[in-house]
Amino acid sequence: MTRRQRVLCYVILNCIALSLVGFGPPKLVDREVAATVRLGPGELRQWAEAAEAPAISAAALVVYDVDAQRSLYARRADAALPPASLTKLMTALLVLESGHLDDEVTILDEDLMGGSSMGLAAGETLTVQELLWGLLVASGNDAAMAVARHLAGDVPGFVEAMNRRAAELGMDQTSFRNPHGLDEEGHVAGAGDLINLTLRLLDYPLFMQIVGSRTAEIAGHILINTNELLGAYPGANGVKTGTTDTAGECLMAGFETEGRQVLIVVLGSSDRYGDVEKLHSLYQANYVWAAGNADDLSVLNRLYGPDGAMTFLQAQGEIVSVLRHRWGDPELTSFRSVEERTGEGSQSMDVVGRVEWRVGDVLLGAQELTVR
Numbered sequence: 001m002t003r004r005q006r007v008l009c010y011v012i013l014n015c016i017a018l019s020l021v022g023f024g025p026p027k028l029v030d031r032e033v034a035a036t037v038r039l040g041p042g043e044l045r046q047w048a049e050a051a052e053a054p055a056i057s058a059a060a061l062v063v064y065d066v067d068a069q070r071s072l073y074a075r076r077a078d079a080a081l082p083p084a085s086l087t088k089l090m091t092a093l094l095v096l097e098s099g100h101l102d103d104e105v106t107i108l109d110e111d112l113m114g115g116s117s118m119g120l121a122a123g124e125t126l127t128v129q130e131l132l133w134g135l136l137v138a139s140g141n142d143a144a145m146a147v148a149r150h151l152a153g154d155v156p157g158f159v160e161a162m163n164r165r166a167a168e169l170g171m172d173q174t175s176f177r178n179p180h181g182l183d184e185e186g187h188v189a190g191a192g193d194l195i196n197l198t199l200r201l202l203d204y205p206l207f208m209q210i211v212g213s214r215t216a217e218i219a220g221h222i223l224i225n226t227n228e229l230l231g232a233y234p235g236a237n238g239v240k241t242g243t244t245d246t247a248g249e250c251l252m253a254g255f256e257t258e259g260r261q262v263l264i265v266v267l268g269s270s271d272r273y274g275d276v277e278k279l280h281s282l283y284q285a286n287y288v289w290a291a292g293n294a295d296d297l298s299v300l301n302r303l304y305g306p307d308g309a310m311t312f313l314q315a316q317g318e319i320v321s322v323l324r325h326r327w328g329d330p331e332l333t334s335f336r337s338v339e340e341r342t343g344e345g346s347q348s349m350d351v352v353g354r355v356e357w358r359v360g361d362v363l364l365g366a367q368e369l370t371v372r
Contacts, residue, residue: 054278059248059268060191063279065287066202066261072283077192080173081267084242084250085116085139085226086189087181089197090162092136095147096204097165101129103150111145115182118143119221126219129206136210137223139241144180155179169196183246191265198239198252198263211238211254228273229253233280239263241272251276257284 060076071077095101109122118134120126120142126134128150134143148158155178162176173190181187201207210216214230216223229236235255242250249272255262262283266275 054282056266056275056278057270058266058272058275061264061266061275061279062191062195063283064195064263064265065283066199066263071192071195072287073279074192078173078190079267080175080188080190082183082187082244082247083174083181083189083194083267084183084244084247085181086194086240086242086250086252086265086267087176087179087187088135088139088144088242089194089201089240089252090166090176091144091148091158091179092132092207093197093201094151094158094161094165095128095132095135096201096207098128098151100151101127101132101206103128105131105146105150107142107146108149111142111149113141113145113180113182115141115180116226117141118218118223120146124219130219132206133210133216133218134221134223136207136240137213137216137218137225138221139226141180141182148179166193166197169193169200171196181242181244181247183244189267191267194252194265194267195263198254198265201239202261208238211240227251227253229276233277237261253280255280 056075058075060079060081061074062071062077063073064071104125104127106125107120107122112120112122116139118131118138118140120134120140126146128147131140131143131147134140135147145155148155152158152161158179159176162179163174166174166176171190171193173188174193175186175188177184177187211225211227212230214225226241227236227238230238233255235257236253237256238254239252241252247268249269250265250267251269251272252263252265253276255264262280264276264279264283266272266279269275
């Protein structure tokens, strides 16, 4: 063996020895806690295929996660397009905000018009709340005209109120010409605007009850919901359909999965239910809610002192959760800091540190660590 070979062997052996014994005594280091996923080529191919956007017929669309307050997928969200009966979402908001649900309204001939109807007849009397059911379940144009006339004194005055409210909500691509949504020059809305509008309506339990009802009997009228997803698609819980010759098929669809709400709107579609189902499948395939529960992570919920004594810790406060893209967004990770006084002398419920939850460099929240 040459001298050069002997030196090389010596270096290699020393490197191996160092890798085995380390560079000093072991240290307890609080580290980032994150799941590690290893995928094979087949799984990677499946994920890539799932991430591809499906063929959608709609001229404009938005997929919005309400709990994450995030628009996840959009196409021409700012395009001003005819919204058809999605117009009635603004009519409903003004009705709910008016506080006059118990007012009685006598139906007039001028309230009765073509298109979808809840079957009203001139001379009958209903409450505003009953008309709201007809407006949202049966998409009644007659109900829209009656509540508009009653609340504002006349229909033009109500339309002015619709546009004022739209401006207040920042619905910059929206301009209403009537309370029902039949085609009219200049009657347009943006898909993003309609999401913004619907978010306000979700605050009303009555609204969610109405739009989630497949059928209802109101003041002697049998109403059948125009939303065919209800009862037919898992998790569907509303919201509103619309169709005219100019607008095409429109749909604001709501889905609830494991207590979380998603909104999907399509405008100018030739297959609104097919479009929405594809978009909801895309959401399910691409996004996952990650929860940060410190009590489930052993590296966080126990501490070993210099003498070997073990102290159990628990996180106080709400569990942090975040919606993340399976293939793009950084993982939800946790970092712990603990005061040195942990150990002998610590009392139950003493605050001894905290856990910080982050996605990338963004701090989502923090929880106190207390002695268990």
